Structures are given as C-alpha cells and as structure tokens.
Amino acid sequence: MHKDKIANLFRQRGFWGAVTYLLPFLIGFIRGIFRGYAFVFIGRGVKIRSRSKVKIGAFTRIEDFTEIDGFGTRGVHIGKRCKIGKYSIIRVPPTPDTPGQGVLIGDHSTLAEFCFVGGAALVEIGKNCSIGQYVSFHPQNHLGPGKSSGTTQFGISVRSNVWIGAKATLLDGTYIDEHTTVGACALLNKRYSSGTVIGVPAKNVAI
Template sequence: MLRSVFEKMIRVYKNPDFKFDKNISSKIILIFAFKMFIDWARGCRLLLFFRVPKFLFLGRGVAFNYLHNIDVGRWVIIGDFVTLGGLGRGRLSIGNGCRIGSFSRVVISTTFNNLGEYITLEDHVAIGDYSSLGGSGGLSIGANTIIGQYFSAHPENHRFDDPGQLIRKQGTTRSPISIGENCWLGAKVTIVAGVTIGDNCIIGAGSLVAKDIPDNSLAVGSPAKVIRNLR
C-alpha cells in the first residue's frame, strides 16, 4: 500500500515512469518517507520569513543568504549543507522539480562593491554534490539538464595584463554562461566565462569547456572538443 502511494506521488510530481526496485523493502520505504517528512518540515522554516514553501525539502544545514532575492519553485530538493546566495542585480531562481546536491554553493555574488548578475535554473535541473555555481556574469541552465558531482561554472575571469600589479588588484571581466535544455554534464566538468552550450548536449566527465558547444553535440577533453553529433 505504502509502496503504491509513494510511486503515484513520484510519478505525478517528479518522474512519470518511476517504479521502486523490487528489492526495496517496506522498511526502506518507511525510512525514506520519514526522511522526506523531516526535510519537508525543515522547508517550512521559510514561513518564519513570510515565504510560503511549495513542497520544499531541505537537508541539514542549508543556508539562505538574502532570501528576499531567491525564488524557489515546487517540489525542490536541496541537499545537506548547501549555501544559496541571492545577493545580486538579478535574482537566484530555482524552477519546479529541481535538485541541488549536498555541500554545493549556488551564489550570485561574493562581493559588495560589484554585484553579480543572476542565476537561473529552469524546471527539473539536477546538480550533483559539491558543485559551485557563480552568477557574477550571469548563469542560466535549461530545463531537464542533469549535472554530475563537483561541477563548477565561473562567469568571471581575473585580469592579469599588468605584470606590475598584483593579480588580485587588477579586477575582473565578466561574461554570461548559458547551458541549454536536456543536457548531461558529467562529474567534474568546469565551464568558464562566456561559454554557451546548446540543447541536447553531453559533456564528458572532467572536461574544461572554454568554447561554445553547438546543439546536439558530444564533447570531451580539456579543453573540450566536439567529437560527435548526436542527431
């Protein structure tokens, strides 16, 4: 009974084809249900800030910085010890059905003297554990894109053209990063400022993406190069 109830809920709100593995026992489902209840209860703390959570599930130690500038959709799951930072010119927007892995940082700005732009995660984006997403130059990730652990996106570069100055005093340049819909980025992928990745792309694990990747491409390497068209 409990199995079928949870399967129906997950099919409606997350995955229409979901079915528990036959080796999952009723005990495991009860443990899962209890954990989700605790995470849901943590999400209700947003009521203290006059925000109404829409089935928000929070792990332990989640930090919201500048919550007034953060939008969170329905059925969002945020893992343990995630930091969300909304300080910026634009907003930090997390769409419906998104998942952010434990120990990740999703932060628009880290400085008060030059605010960052925005971070937008469209519906059903999944980010792996230990990831770092910055929004200084702007970052957008399209719907249904899934990303492995240790992902990093850096829409900002330090200048180093003056050898007579410390690098940290030379300022930065910023350019937006855009990742399309229905992409799969493997673990430890890094994307630098100004890069656009098209729709339906796969980026191999460990790749450094320094140039644009067109739609329907499989790209691997450091720097990443397109090795095959997927259509």
C-alpha cells in the first residue's frame, strides 16, 4: 500500500481497526518469504505444487486456500500486483501424471474467488484484467463422447484490459481482444474483437 492509502486507512478505521486489517497482510508476506516468494502475500492453506515452475511477481496476493500446480512446459507465471482470490485453482496438468503447457497472467490482473484455470494448453491473461467469481478456463475439448475420443488443445488467450463477469466459462480456442467486456454467465468458444461487449441478457417472457 502507498503511504497516503495507509494514512487514510487509519483515519477511516481508527488505530485498532487499521491494525487488525493490516495484520493478516503482514503475516501473509512473512509466509511468502518462508515459502521462497519475497514480497508476495500468501494466505492460509495455500497449496503450491511444482514450485520451481511457479513464478509470482512482487506484491501479488495469493489468497486463502488457493491451489496452484505448475507441472507443465511453461508452468505458471503470475505478474506483479496481481490477486488470486480465495479458493481459486490454477492447475496446469490435465491429469496428475501428464504435464500441461502453462498459465501466464500479466501484471495488475485479478481473479476473484472460486476461479478455475486449467493449463492443458496455454492460457494467457493479459495485464489489467478483472475476472469475476467462479469464472472458469478450459483449454481442452473432447472430440467425441468417452475419454478415449481425443482432444483439441488450441489454448485460450485473453488480451489486456478485459473485464469478465462472474460465472463466465471460456472453452478451448477462445480469443478475447483488448478492452472487451464479458457479461456474467457467458459461454465463450471463439474469437471476439476489441471493444466488444459480450453478454447473456435476461429477457421478459410473456405468460
């Protein structure tokens, strides 16, 4: 936090209110140091697997009970000043014994609580993106019924300055260009040009 923000926090919350708000951040940063990530906030119950493949930028927050598995060719790279919300999962391998490709997240991007990002094929999320609760990324599609049908793995690309509403689902092959807004509960599986507004609006139904 900047000094002016901290000062304002003490003015608004009072001394003890500000201290109780800031204390978990201090503990999280200490937890990050012990786990090999300087200047990274790591919450309670966070699981990081294949740690050598997981790179996290400074002043990023990995919130409580998040799971990150970097077992893949590109691993997981999370930029500076990002936030990964509570109970989110970033899982590169499609199965525990099969390496995936990877997940790359740019600076200043946030994933809200309960997000899922698979990395069987490469998933790229640009800078300054805001992704709502329960959004899921699935960079792998089955070609037919049954586990032996084979899969496509084109990957998913979300460029910078994209907003994605809660519970949207991004399927393999999705490409979202810059400055695009995706409405809540949208299902995406193709290319979307810059500045597009994508949604699933409710409609009045006559009875």
